[in-house]
Amino acid sequence: xxxxxxxxxxxxxxxxxxxxxxxxxxxxIAVLALGGLSLQLASGNDPAxxxxxxxxxxxxxxxxxxxxxxxxxxxxxxxxxxVTPTPVQTSTS
Amino acid sequence: MPAELExxxxxxxxxxxxxxxxxRTDSAPAPEIAAAVAEAKLRxxxxxxxxxxxxxxxxxxxxxPRARVAVSAPVALLVGAAIDAAEASGGLVDATLIDxxxxxxxxxxxxxxxxxxxxxxxxxxxxxxxxxPSAVARWREIDLDFERRLVRRPPGLRIxxxxxxxxxxxxxxxxxxxGYGSFAVxxxxxxxxxxYDGAPxxxxxxxxxxxxxxxxxxxxxGGVATxxxxxxxxxxxxxxxxxxxxxxxxxxxxTGLVQVTALxxxxxxxxxxxxxxxxxxxxxxxxxxxxxxxxLVHDSGEIELVGELAxxxxxxxxxxxxxxxx
Numbered sequence: 333x334x335x336x337x338x339x340x341x342x343x344x345x346x347x348x349x350x351x352x353x354x355x356x357x358x359x360x361i362a363v364l365a366l367g368g369l370s371l372q373l374a375s376g377n378d379p380a381x382x383x384x385x386x387x388x389x390x391x392x393x394x395x396x397x398x399x400x401x402x403x404x405x406x407x408x409x410x411x412x413x414x415v416t417p418t419p420v421q422t423s424t425s
Numbered sequence: 426m427p428a429e430l431e432x433x434x435x436x437x438x439x440x441x442x443x444x445x446x447x448x449r450t451d452s453a454p455a456p457e458i459a460a461a462v463a464e465a466k467l468r469x470x471x472x473x474x475x476x477x478x479x480x481x482x483x484x485x486x487x488x489x490p491r492a493r494v495a496v497s498a499p500v501a502l503l504v505g506a507a508i509d510a511a512e513a514s515g516g517l518v519d520a521t522l523i524d525x526x527x528x529x530x531x532x533x534x535x536x537x538x539x540x541x542x543x544x545x546x547x548x549x550x551x552x553x554x555x556x557x558p559s560a561v562a563r564w565r566e567i568d569l570d571f572e573r574r575l576v577r578r579p580p581g582l583r584i585x586x587x588x589x590x591x592x593x594x595x596x597x598x599x600x601x602x603x604g605y606g607s608f609a610v611x612x613x614x615x616x617x618x619x620x621y622d623g624a625p626x627x628x629x630x631x632x633x634x635x636x637x638x639x640x641x642x643x644x645x646x647g648g649v650a651t652x653x654x655x656x657x658x659x660x661x662x663x664x665x666x667x668x669x670x671x672x673x674x675x676x677x678x679x680t681g682l683v684q685v686t687a688l689x690x691x692x693x694x695x696x697x698x699x700x701x702x703x704x705x706x707x708x709x710x711x712x713x714x715x716x717x718x719x720x721l722v723h724d725s726g727e728i729e730l731v732g733e734l735a736x737x738x739x740x741x742x743x744x745x746x747x748x749x750x751x
Contacts, residue, residue, distance in 0.1 A: 415446045417607045417624050418429050421638075422686055423631030424653035425439035425591075425613035 429607060430456035432464060436471050437591050438536040439613030443598075446607035449621035453604030463598045467612070470597065473499040474590040476523065476583075477534040486576060487523075487583040494576050501574045502597075506589050506693055508567060514701035516558025516672060521567070523583040525675035529666045535657055543633055543655045543683060546665040547724040553681045556704035557673035591615040592650055592696035599692075610692075617692040619646035630720050632728070633684045639728045640720045644688070647751025650695035652703045653684030653722070669703060680706040684722035687714055688733070688751040695751075717751045 432443045443463055445456040453459070473482040482500040496504070507520035526532070567584070568577040578584075591612040599617040602608040607620030618626050625643035632639035633655035657668035671678035680703065687698035702710035702719065710721055711731050718733035 415429055415606055415622070415624070417446070417609065417618075417620070417626035418431065418444050419627035419629060420442070420444070420609050420611055420616055420618070421614070421629045421631060422611075422616055422649050422651045423614045424633070424651055424656045424684065425437070 429609075430460055432460040434464065436467055437475075437594070437613045438534060439591075440611075441467055441613065442609070442611040444607070444609040444611075445602060446605050446620055446622070448604060449606050450604035456605065459602060459605065463601065463610070466598055466601075467594055470499050470590070470594045473497055474503055474586045474594075476585055483584065483586055490580050492577060492580055496574050496576050498574065499593075501569065501571055501576070502593060503586055503590060504567065504569050504576050504584060505571055506593055507584060508564060508569060510589060510693075510697040511562075511564040513697055514704075516562050516564070517556060517701045517704045518589075518697050519559055519562075519564055519670075519672040520585045520587060520589065521563040521582060522559075522670045522672060522675070523585050525670045526585070526668065528675070529668075529670065529677060530659055530661055531657070531666075531668050535659070538659070540656055541658045541660050541665055543658055546654070546658055546667075547634075547683060549664055551664065551679040553679050553706075553724075555680055555706035555709060556671035556678040559672035559675075562672075588615065588650065588652060588696045588700060589693065592648065592692040592694075595692035596648070612692070614651050615692045615696055616649040617647075618644050618649070630686045631684075633722060634724075634726045639684070639722055640686070640730055640734070642718075642734055644751065647717070648689045648692035648695035649686065649751075650689075650692055650699045651684060651686040652696070652699035655684065669700070671704065678704050680704060681724055682707060682710065682721055683724045684720075685710060685714075686720040688717040688719060690717075690751055 429444045429446045434441055443460050445459050448455070472478065475481045476483055476487070478484060479488075482497045483503065486494050486496055486500055510518040511520065563582055566579055566582060569575070570577075592615045595610040595612040595615050595617040598610045599608065599619060602610070603619065603621070605620055606622040607624055607626070608618070609626060610617045616628065618628070623645055625645050628642055628644050628649055629638045630640045630651065633653055652669065654667045654669060659666055667677045669678050670676065682703045685699045685703040687695045687702060689695035689698055698713060699719070702713045702721070705713070707721060707723065710719070715732045718735070719731050720734065721729040721731060723729065
């Protein structure tokens with residue numbers, strides 16, 4: 333926790349997220365061909381979804397709301413079986 | 426070919442849908458267990474963040490007469506997200522407009538109420554102009570000590586969860602699903618998509634002014650959210666009112682857009698982008714959505730793909746995949 337670190341805003345993109353966020357379509361396809369980049373979101377007792385603006389009393393204002401960590405894929409339990417993801421819909425509610 | 430596990434239930438005044446593929450890591454439990462854990466988490470979040478439930482953590486905060494209030498973790502996250510959303514949107518996504526919402530007729534939940542006709546509403550004589558931030562920007566009076574979960578604000582200043590709660594819930598649940606080949610968390614239309622396998626998932630965007638879908642695209646991972654007028658619109662006097670308030674005027678915004686779908690890294694960010702884009706109108710919306718892409722539905726019925734989606738051919742039309750990574 334770094335009390336001197338300036339809190340982020342939604343407009344500033346941490347490098348680790350920028351690698352995913354701005355990847356062009358061609359790069360995304362290349363990544364898929366190589367086996368994919370695993371997004372391991374940090375978990376734990378304290379939610380990593382820390383807000384970017386912290387009060388003057390708060391020590392930590394630096395944690396990414398979603399602490400995405402690229403990692404080497406762990407060996408799966410068994411031979412992966414391909415699953416076609418189910419379509420989803422987005423609408424107002 | 427195995428299918429994803431699917432679990433669906435009513436929550437957040439809408440439907441939640443969980444889709445979970447096969448485990449890909451040794452630590453990931455069976456999808457059935459992951460779905461049960463996710464549902465329990467979502468129900469807890471809903472119980473904490475609903476402004477219509479007087480017993481929710483958010484309602485207790487809003488009713489507390491003290492200037493500084495200790496809150497639960499979900500409420501602290503929501504308050505932080507609300508502050509960040511207002512900053513990122515220049516004050517357009519303003520969570521302190523409950524008074525204005527109630528004056529417009531949204532004092533209680535409208536779940537189960539038949540909405541007024543959006544087609545009739547766009548034909549009514551509402552001047553169109555971009556929304557603007559509130560001159561008083563009361564969201565700036567909210568201070569959050571996230572570490573200690575303390576909210577400081579003038580007593581009586583109420584905070585609304587709005588769509589932020591759904592996006593936040595989707596992101597929180599998605600954090601536990603990274604060890605699965607594929608997953609999608611759908612909280613009332615706010616989506617968080619991903620998975621170990623990196624397989625593209627078809628996303629269909631609802632058309633509020635016509636039959637079928639407005640657009641479709643394939644997404645590898647990221648957040649998707651849709652903000653629009655259709656489901657929360659009602660007759661008021663001789664005109665219409667809806668729930669997307671122009672902070673500058675305190676009245677429903679009529680900007681020329683009736684629905685915006687935004688892509689982002691997370692569902693929370695997508696929710697903020699979608700709402701801000703709808704409120705600021707077509708020109709500014711195109712700039713806001715340029716990075717990750719989006720879908721604009723104009724009140725003329727025109728459907729416009731912007732940003733990264735502008736060059737994407739719908740899978741049904743081309744038969745080929747152009748997956749998008751938000």
